[in-house]
Amino acid sequence: MTYPTNLKIIKLPCSGRVDIIHLMKALEKGADGVFVAGCLEGNCHYQVGNLRAKKRVAYVRELLDKIGIGGERVAMYNLSAGDGPRFAEIAREMTEKIRELGPSPLGESGGNRSPRPGTEVAA
């Protein structure tokens, strides 16, 4: 159940707390990618928090495409809060995807440094 160590986890009470600006700031501050891990659709304790997060992620992806950063650096995943193995799997999958994309065009050093995806987690 190991996941890449270059992952920074930001814990939130619900993925519905994730706003557009949070995803933008994460990238602006140097993350190579960000994924939002929300609860399974239909399982939100606050009814629609994860659906709101989904819309915001889609919005940011579109905006990033328009400014040339590439929307695929941001993603939304849904999983049960109790499913650790799935979380590790997603983390590995996302890291792999970001590694393929290469470092963020905003990165100061670029080159061969390992990807730094940020993570937003709904606990």
Added chain:
Amino acid sequence: MIIAKTKPIEEIIETTKEFKRILVVGCDGCVTVCEAGGRKEAEIVGSALRMYFKQRGMDVKVDEVSLTRQCDRPYVAQLEEKIKHYDAVLSMACGAGVQFLAEAYKDKPVLPGVNTCFIGVTEARGEWTERCQACGDCILASTGGICPIARCSKRMANGPCGGSANGKCEVNKEINCGWHLIYERLKELGQLDRFEKPTGPRNWNTSRDGGPRKVVKEVSQP
């Protein structure tokens, strides 16, 4: 309130790319409520611009600030010190705010960050609809509180017209016929006799036909 829509980021980039120091100015008034140009949207646009310029290796400074209102001089004056450090201002306020900033800071290019749309209401979260065209001579008392100027596509003073079918407008089947709404409402209120006496021609001088308008309330003046 004034309803606006944030301009597409491509258009904002196009108008700002020639500047090296840009101040994005949000407005805490109407455009905050309609989620077009408040502090939040100013921050998103600012962040997008910074990322766009940075990845192209362009050394551009972009900062954000938000004013209580951009349509009142005391709030506009709060920018006096800050604005000196920028080459251009991207105002996220309605057209009135953009112009008021431009008037106050004559040596700064002030660019619009939103498209100002109409005077309207929050229909649902994320959805706003038009209610008033600021015609300057309100007739809502005789139309059941539903405005034929704003709600009828033809702005007719007497209606409905022949293009009304099943309560919908011929312009677009998603638009409710304003005059159909007025009829139903007046029926509820027992005021259908209003339809027996047609309204005479309107004086549009109080609207845009009289040129740019001005309101003076003498008792409020210093």
